[in-house]
Every structure is written in C-alpha cells, then in structure tokens.
Amino acid sequence: MNILICIKQVPDMESKFKINGEGTWYDRADLAWRMNEYDEYAVEQAVRLKEQLPNSDLTVLCIGQDQASESIKKALAMGCDKGVHIADPDSSQREPIAIATMIAGFAKEELFDIIFTGMQSQDRGSAQVGVMVAELLGIPAVTTIVDFSYDENTGAIQVKRELEGGSKALVTATTPVVLTCQLGLNTPRYPTLPNIMKAKKKELRTVLPAPAAVDARQETSACYFPEKKGGGLVLEGEIPELADKLIQLLKEKTSALA
Amino acid sequence: MEFTREIYWNVGHGFATLAPMYGLLAVAVVIFALGLIKRIKVYRLGLPLDRTDQRRERIKHMLETMLLQTKVSRVPGAGTAHALFFWSFFVLFIGTVLIVLQADFSDLLFGIKFLKGTFYKLFSLTLDLAGLLAILMLAGLFVRRYLVRPQGLMTKGDDALMHGLLFAILITGFLIEGARMAVTELNAPQLAAWSPVGWGVAALLAGMGEAGLRTLHTGLWWFHLLLALGFISALPYTKFRHILTTSANAFFADRGPIGKLTTVNLEDEDQEEFGANKLGDLRWKDIFDTDACTLCKRCQDRCPAYATGKPLSPMQVVNQIGEIAFTKPDAGLIETIGREAIWSCTTCRACQDICPASIEHLGKIIEMRRNLVLMEGDFPGEEVMAAMEQAEVNGNPLGMGYASRGDWIEPLGIKPLSEDHEVDVLYFVGCYASFDKRNIAVATCFVKLCQAAGIKVGILGKEEKCCGEPMRKMGNEYLYQTLAMEMVETIKEYGVKKIVTTCPHCFNTLTKDYRDFDFDIEVVPHVLFLEELVASGRLPVKAKEFACTYHDSCYLGRHNGMYDAPRKLIRSMGGRITEMARNRDQAFCCGAGGGRILAEEKLGERINVKRVQMAVATGAGQLLANCPFCLTMFEDGVKGANVEEQLRPKDIAEVLAERITSENA
Numbered sequence: 001m002n003i004l005i006c007i008k009q010v011p012d013m014e015s016k017f018k019i020n021g022e023g024t025w026y027d028r029a030d031l032a033w034r035m036n037e038y039d040e041y042a043v044e045q046a047v048r049l050k051e052q053l054p055n056s057d058l059t060v061l062c063i064g065q066d067q068a069s070e071s072i073k074k075a076l077a078m079g080c081d082k083g084v085h086i087a088d089p090d091s092s093q094r095e096p097i098a099i100a101t102m103i104a105g106f107a108k109e110e111l112f113d114i115i116f117t118g119m120q121s122q123d124r125g126s127a128q129v130g131v132m133v134a135e136l137l138g139i140p141a142v143t144t145i146v147d148f149s150y151d152e153n154t155g156a157i158q159v160k161r162e163l164e165g166g167s168k169a170l171v172t173a174t175t176p177v178v179l180t181c182q183l184g185l186n187t188p189r190y191p192t193l194p195n196i197m198k199a200k201k202k203e204l205r206t207v208l209p210a211p212a213a214v215d216a217r218q219e220t221s222a223c224y225f226p227e228k229k230g231g232g233l234v235l236e237g238e239i240p241e242l243a244d245k246l247i248q249l250l251k252e253k254t255s256a257l258a
Numbered sequence: 259m260e261f262t263r264e265i266y267w268n269v270g271h272g273f274a275t276l277a278p279m280y281g282l283l284a285v286a287v288v289i290f291a292l293g294l295i296k297r298i299k300v301y302r303l304g305l306p307l308d309r310t311d312q313r314r315e316r317i318k319h320m321l322e323t324m325l326l327q328t329k330v331s332r333v334p335g336a337g338t339a340h341a342l343f344f345w346s347f348f349v350l351f352i353g354t355v356l357i358v359l360q361a362d363f364s365d366l367l368f369g370i371k372f373l374k375g376t377f378y379k380l381f382s383l384t385l386d387l388a389g390l391l392a393i394l395m396l397a398g399l400f401v402r403r404y405l406v407r408p409q410g411l412m413t414k415g416d417d418a419l420m421h422g423l424l425f426a427i428l429i430t431g432f433l434i435e436g437a438r439m440a441v442t443e444l445n446a447p448q449l450a451a452w453s454p455v456g457w458g459v460a461a462l463l464a465g466m467g468e469a470g471l472r473t474l475h476t477g478l479w480w481f482h483l484l485l486a487l488g489f490i491s492a493l494p495y496t497k498f499r500h501i502l503t504t505s506a507n508a509f510f511a512d513r514g515p516i517g518k519l520t521t522v523n524l525e526d527e528d529q530e531e532f533g534a535n536k537l538g539d540l541r542w543k544d545i546f547d548t549d550a551c552t553l554c555k556r557c558q559d560r561c562p563a564y565a566t567g568k569p570l571s572p573m574q575v576v577n578q579i580g581e582i583a584f585t586k587p588d589a590g591l592i593e594t595i596g597r598e599a600i601w602s603c604t605t606c607r608a609c610q611d612i613c614p615a616s617i618e619h620l621g622k623i624i625e626m627r628r629n630l631v632l633m634e635g636d637f638p639g640e641e642v643m644a645a646m647e648q649a650e651v652n653g654n655p656l657g658m659g660y661a662s663r664g665d666w667i668e669p670l671g672i673k674p675l676s677e678d679h680e681v682d683v684l685y686f687v688g689c690y691a692s693f694d695k696r697n698i699a700v701a702t703c704f705v706k707l708c709q710a711a712g713i714k715v716g717i718l719g720k721e722e723k724c725c726g727e728p729m730r731k732m733g734n735e736y737l738y739q740t741l742a743m744e745m746v747e748t749i750k751e752y753g754v755k756k757i758v759t760t761c762p763h764c765f766n767t768l769t770k771d772y773r774d775f776d777f778d779i780e781v782v783p784h785v786l787f788l789e790e791l792v793a794s795g796r797l798p799v800k801a802k803e804f805a806c807t808y809h810d811s812c813y814l815g816r817h818n819g820m821y822d823a824p825r826k827l828i829r830s831m832g833g834r835i836t837e838m839a840r841n842r843d844q845a846f847c848c849g850a851g852g853g854r855i856l857a858e859e860k861l862g863e864r865i866n867v868k869r870v871q872m873a874v875a876t877g878a879g880q881l882l883a884n885c886p887f888c889l890t891m892f893e894d895g896v897k898g899a900n901v902e903e904q905l906r907p908k909d910i911a912e913v914l915a916e917r918i919t920s921e922n923a
Contacts, residue, residue: 014659015652016659190646192634193735194632196736
C-alpha cells in the first residue's frame with residue numbers, strides 16, 4: 001500500500017508567543033518547534049498499518065521553512081520510509097486552499113492509497129487542508145477519526161469518527177481515501193534509537209514549492225491576544241481581617257457601599 | 259619442661275599417613291579447580307571491562323575489606339559476629355599452615371622446629387581461644403538465622419551446609435585436641451594451661467582410658483581432615499565461594515567517580531543493540547557480582563522502593579541475574595526481573611553503598627532501562643514519555659516554554675551570560691529552580707546571598723537546558739547525550755571558570771558524567787559554596803537559634819560524601835539539628851531520584867510521605883533540604899502525610915537568607 005502522511009511543524013503551545021510586526025500572525029522568535037500533535041497520530045497510524053502490511057511504503061510530506069525537516073526526521077524515526085520537504089518559507093502566510101493545492105499537486109503524481117493527516121493544526125486550526133486535498137484529488141475524506149482498522153482480505157477500511165457529545169460514527173471506506181486524525185486515535189510511539197539512526201540514512205527530498213496556482217480567497221487581517229480583563233483576587237488571612245479588607249476594596253473600587 | 263607438642267601424635271608421620279593425606283588434598287584441589295573453572299567460564303559470558311587498573315589501590319582495598327572486615331562490620335550485630343568469626347577462623351587457618359610448615363617442611367627437611375617455648379605457648383593459647391570464639395560467633399549467627407530470623411533473610415540449603423560443616427570442623431578440632439591432651443598433658447598442667455579449651459575437653463574425655471582415646475583420636479583426626487578437604491572442595495560449589503568471590507570483588511570494585519555511568523558510544527554505527535536484556539549484554543563484572551552476593555539483604559533493608567511495597571529488591575535483582583547466568587542463560591533479563599521492579603529504582607545508591615560485597619546494582623538497572631527506552635521506546639508511564647518529549651522540544655521535562663527559563667532573574671538585577679559574561683560564577687540553575695515557583699524562591703535566595711557576599715553571578719537563561727540527569731537515569735542515553743553535548747558546548751564558549759549548582763543532580767552530572775565530553779570546569783554545590791562564604795567571613799551571618807532536622811539528599815550524600823559541610827552551615831546560622839534515625843550514608847531517599855521525579859508513583863506507599871513522617875518524628879518543625887527534587891517531594895509529602903502544620907520543608911539557602919546581616923542585605 002502506498003501511503004502519504006501530511007504533517008505540519010508548529011510552535012510548542014507553551015512557548016512565549018508574540019504578535020509579528022504586521023500584526024497578522026505570531027513572531028517566530030523564541031519559539032520551540034514540534035510536529036503538530038494531530039499529525040503525530042497520523043504518522044503513528046500509518047506506521048501501525050505498515051506493521052500490518054509490511055510491503056507498504058510511507059511517504060511523509062511537510063511544507064515549511066528549513067527547520068521543518070526536523071519534524072520530517074522525527075516521522076522517519078517513528079517508521080516512515082521517506083520524506084519530502086516542500087521548502088516554502090512563506091507557508092505560514094498561505095491560506096488552506098493554497099497549502100492543499102501544493103499537497104494535491106504532489107499527491108497526484110504518486111497515486112497514494114491512503115492519505116493520513118491531522119484533523120487540524122495546533123496553530124492555525126482551520127481544519128480545512130485535509131478535506132480540500134481530498135476534494136482536489138477527487139477522492140473521499142473521512143474526518144476526525146479515533147479508530148482505524150484495515151481488512152486485508154476485503155480491502156475495506158473501517159474507522160470510527162468522533163461526533164459531538166462523545167458519540168461515535170462507524171464509517172467504512174475503500175482506497176483511495178483521505179483520513180484526518182483526532183486525539184484518541186492512538187498513542188504515538190517514542191522512536192527507538194536504532195530507528196533514529198536508520199532515519200538519518202533515509203531519503204529526504206527537498207523540493208521547491210510550485211508557483212501558487214490559486215486565487216486568494218481569504219486573508220487573515222489581524223491576529224491578537226484576547227483582551228486583558230481584570231483578574232480575580234484571592235484574599236488571605238483571618239476572618240475579621242478579611243472582612244476589613246473586603247470592605248476597603250468595595251469602597252475603593254466600587255460604588256456598592258456609596 | 260619443654261613447651262611443645264608432638265605433631266602427628268598418634269596418627270604417625272610416615273608414608274602411611276602422608277600419602278593418603280596429600281592424596282586426598284590433591285583430590286580436593288582438583289574438585290575445587292574444576293568448580294572454579296566452570297564458574298569462570300560463566301563470568302566470561304559477559305562483555306569485557308577493565309577492572310585491573312590502579313592495582314596498588316585495588317589490592318589495598320581488597321586487603322582492608324577482607325582482613326579488616328571494614329565493610330561487613332559496618333552493620334553491628336550480624337556484621338560484628340561475621341568479622342569476629344572471620345578473624346578467629348583466619349587465625350585457625352594460619353595455625354594450621356604453621357603446623358604444616360613445621361611438620362612437613364622445616365622439620366622434615368631441615369630439622370627446624372619453631373613451635374616450641376614461648377612461641378608455642380602463645381600459639382596454643384591463641385588457637386584455643388580463636389576456636390572458642392569461632393564456635394560462639396557461629397552459634398550466634400545460627401540463632402539469628404534459624405531461631406530469630408530477621409524479616410527478609412533468605413535461607414537456602416547452602417546455609418545449613420555451611421553451618422553444619424563449620425561447626426563440625428571446629429568441634430572435631432577440639433575433640434582431637436582433648437583426646438590428645440587427655441593422654442599426654444593431663445599430668446602437665448603448666449603445659450595444658452596454654453590450651454584451656456582443649457584441657458577442659460580432655461578432662462571430660464579422661465575416663466575413656468588411653469586405648470579408647472587413641473582410637474577416638476585417630477578416627478576423629480581423619481574425619482576432621484576429610485571435613486577440611488570437603489570445605490576446600492565445596493568452595494566453588496556453595497555459598498562458601500563468597501570467601502573467594504567477595505574478596506576478589508573488592509579488588510574488582512568500581513573505583514569511581516561514584517555513581518558515574520558508562521557512556522554509550524552512539525557514534526558507532528555498527529551497534530544495533532543498546533542496554534541489557536540478555537546475559538551477554540551485561541559486563542563480566544555484573545555476572546561476577548552475582549557470585550559475590552551472600553544474600554545478606556543489607557541492600558534490601560535500605561531500599562526505599564522495597565520499604566514502600568514496590569516490587570523491587572536490589573538483592574533479588576542480583577540473585578535473579580545469577581540464576582539466569584548459571585541455570586537458564588537464554589532467559590530475558592527484563593522479563594525475569596520485571597519492568598515494574600526496574601522502573602521502581604530511585605538510584606539512591608543505598609544498596610550499593612552498604613553492600614559488603616562491592617556489588618554494583620545501579621549499573622545493571624540502568625542498562626536494563628536503557629534497553630527498554632532505546633530499543634522499545636518503553637517508559638514507566640505516558641507522563642514520563644511526555645516529559646522526555648518536552649525535554650527534546652523545550653529543554654526541560656516540565657513542558658515550559660524554553661524562552662522563559664531565565665524570567666525569574668528579572669527582579670534580581672543579574673543577567674544571562676549572553677548579555678554579560680564577565681562573572682565570578684555561573685549559576686547552573688536547573689529546571690526546577692528555573693520554572694517551579696517553590697524552587698524559584700530558593701534560587702532567588704541563593705542569588706541574594708551571592709550578592710550579599712559581593713559575588714557576581716550569571717546564568718545561561720534561555721540558553722540553559724536540562725543537564726539530562728533524569729533522562730539518563732531513566733535510560734534515555736540518547737536524549738541525555740544530546741542535552742549534555744549542547745550544554746558542554748554552550749558553557750565552554752563563555753569561558754566559565756566556576757559553576758555553582760543548587761541541584762545535586764545537576765552537580766553530580768556536570769562534575770562526573772560530563773567528564774566524558776571533555777568538561778573539566780570546577781562545579782560546586784551551593785551548600786558547600788555558601789558554607790565557605792560563611793566560614794571565610796565573606797558572608798556575615800546573624801545567627802538566630804532554630805530547631806530543624808536535615809535530610810541528606812542522595813546525590814550530595816551517598817553520591818558525593820558531603821555530610822559535614824551542610825551540617826556545619828546549619829549550625830553556623832543557629833540551627834539545632836535533631837537527626838532522623840536514617841541519616842548521612844543511611845539516609846532514606848525522597849523518592850525523586852533516578853528520573854522518578856518525572857513519574858507518577860503508582861505502586862505501594864509513597865516514599866516522600868514516609869520520609870516526611872521520619873522528619874516529623876524528630877519533633878523539629880523544619881525539614882532542611884539541599885535539593886529541588888527533595889524539596890518538591892517534601893512539599894508534596896507534608897500534604898500527603900497531613901502534617902503541613904507540623905513540618906515546614908525549606909532549602910538551607912532560604913534559612914540562611916533570613917540571617918544575613920542588614921548592612922549587606
């Protein structure tokens with residue numbers, strides 16, 4: 001089986017975020033980078049499928065700056081066979097259809113049976129790229145999967161989708177198909193040292209982005225932190241003292257006792 | 259009268275005695291050698307390891323351990339009895355050698371006799387008393403093992419054999435002496451008085467008449483000989499082997515630095531297996547260790563994991579590896595010992611420190627952990643795997659954004675080296691003091707103390723990453739090396755002369771483990787650094803009396819032997835220390851070492867709660883610590899033990915900061 005896994009490199013969510021000069025996205029300084037969490041589930045599921053079908057070939061694709069290759073290497077260490085890096089320094093500025101077009105452009109030539117990807121990215125969170133890739137390739141997409149199985153005899157894929165309120169939907173599909181992965185699908189493995197070593201020798205191809213073939217459809221005009229609202233205040237001490245403090249606060253800050 | 263005795267009295271000294279005697283000895287030696295060779299073959303299944311360097315020190319250490327019984331006698335009671343038994347048996351052995359030397363060599367070949375006169379008197383008296391002492395000690399050990407039996411003492415068939423054989427040798431020895439003396443010395447009390455025990459036995463036997471005594475003597479003499487030869491033959495096949503292996507293991511002992519782990523060569527592309535899961539993955543010393551073990555259970559008695567009901571006993575680990583080595587060499591180490599046992603270790607080193615047989619428990623556990631992590635990607639829990647990933651991404655296992663690592667210094671007016679590298683000391687802060695609120699308070703106190711002493715401190719700030727200690731102890735050698743190499747490069751680039759740490763784990767790692775990456779900058783733990791500042795008067799302290807108890811962290815204590823300096827510092831600032839029952843080299847771990855700080859404690863009781871209860875028992879209201887991991891565990895432990903009102907855990911630096919004189923503050 002020929003499998004594509006589309007991943008994105010995102011900042012660690014614990015990073016100190018600052019808004020960039022244009023006010024349209026975050027500044028890249030002082031950020032730590034990692035593989036998008038949902039894409040890790042995609043990689044893990046693909047590797048498990050390869051363990052079931054050893055003849056499978058796993059290609060991992062990532063669009064982004066040079067450092068994105070670090071995330072590709074992690075996917076290779078987890079068990080993917082080869083990596084493709086579309087070196088696009090401006091990928092963070094691009095809207096979902098532009099990213100999906102790049103991926104579809106690559107996928108068209110290779111005839112993948114399954115395309116795994118995360119259900120959304122942790123930074124942009126549009127949740128559109130996966131389904132758009134499917135649409136552009138003219139194949140079905142099943143989103144937010146939390147369970148996956150493949151029947152070797154019938155070739156049927158059976159997945160569970162997560163719906164609102166914790167209910168699940170059982171969906172069957174056949175290849176080719178795009179599957180977007182949700183939290184709960186699996187626990188991504190920790191790469192073993194021999195696999196980290198082997199990953200260093202695996203093919204990692206860097207290609208230039210194809211010229212943008214789509215018209216702009218949307219634009220992020222501003223990006224900002226939520227407005228700072230007054231925080232809560234916890235008073236500490238003995239009860240009479242607390243009462244005094246509270247009265248004083250009410251007098252100073254409100255008109256409740258006026 | 260002549261003070262001596264006839265050697266080979268009654269049994270004769272002719273060919274009829276010597277030929278069967280030496281013939282039997284030869285048989286015993288052959289049996290002994292065959293057994294020894296068989297065991298050496300098993301030791302050789304392990305990987306090579308050079309333990310024959312520093313020969314002078316090794317021989318000295320072996321002789322001390324063996325002849326002075328330094329390690330065994332550290333535990334009073336059974337240890338004392340063992341030492342006394344050893345010395346008395348050793349004296350008997352020397353006595354026997356002297357007899358052989360005179361009778362079968364010096365006298366036989368040159369007519370020289372030295373067992374006479376005053377020397378004989380002393381010789382005879384010493385041997386008699388040694389024999390008596392040996393019997394008494396053996397009886398004491400027998401009572402302990404078979405009648406009282408302390409909890410956890412494993413007793414096997416070997417033990418019965420040893421007790422039986424040794425008792426028989428000693429008692430037949432006295433009976434032979436008594437039979438001889440009943441015939442030859444009962445009418446010479448001046449002579450008999452120099453063999454008091456033999457004299458007593460002789461008096462008891464006297465009624466048998468000379469003929470009966472002579473028959474008894476001959477029979478017992480040959481029986482005693484057979485027992486002694488049986489002892490020699492049995493050495494490699496029974497627990498008697500510890501006489502050889504435990505002594506030899508003192509020679510082969512790890513000569514430090516204490517607790518420094520072996521660095522795996524990750525550059526070697528041919529290496530496809532890491533850590534240990536098969537017997538052959540261990541070093542020969544690891545297998546030899548299992549033969550040096552006497553199941554004395556001192557390690558088990560001190561293991562914090564064992565004491566809190568976790569499935570780990572260091573003694574069992576060694577014993578199980580021994581069973582694999584000698585009976586089922588194909589069995590998997592990890593499967594046999596069990597993952598939960600392997601993950602339960604806090605690397606507190608209490609086992610290795612007390613071991614009278616120089617066994618290295620920690621290295622074995624770490625090698626198995628390396629196999630689990632590097633070959634299987636296995637961890638004690640998902641939280642540990644997440645912490646590892648966090649350390650990869652953000653350089654700390656807490657998952658905090660790396661860029662905010664140095665934020666805590668903002669109110670203190672010190673700078674990261676990237677802004678000003680002209681400093682007296684680099685403070686290597688560590689992850690907990692950088693991100694954890696409770697430990698930032700300690701770091702802040704430490705910097706203020708340095709400032710009060712006029713010392714210019716710098717930190718690495720966001721360039722600092724975890725030293726890699728918890729990862730390494732958890733078996734993640736790859737991540738450790740990645741972090742370590744980066745830290746070595748960063749620190750070296752700034753040309754730092756001296757580093758101070760507030761975390762003993764950082765200290766131990768930087769000062770020992772980093773040596774393998776050509777890192778030789780002086781590193782000092784904060785307690786020592788502060789103690790020197792106070793002692794030299796550079797940091798004037800206004801002593802104010804207070805009561806406390808002090809916890810020796812495993813990594814300042816057992817790993818580095820720093821017991822006195824922190825106590826001296828506490829006293830210099832007015833502290834009255836009430837020691838916990840388990841202190842100094844016997845201190846009970848807080849539970850956070852060995853990377854366990856990253857793991858949830860799901861099995862048995864909580865180690866930190868147990869330690870906190872020990873601190874509460876002293877009645878002192880404060881528990882002073884010197885380690886951020888300990889402090890974190892104790893803050894948690896006082897809640898778990900519900901003693902928040904009775905016990906306040908603090909770092910020494912915090913108490914000191916309250917006592918710096920105002921003109922400097």
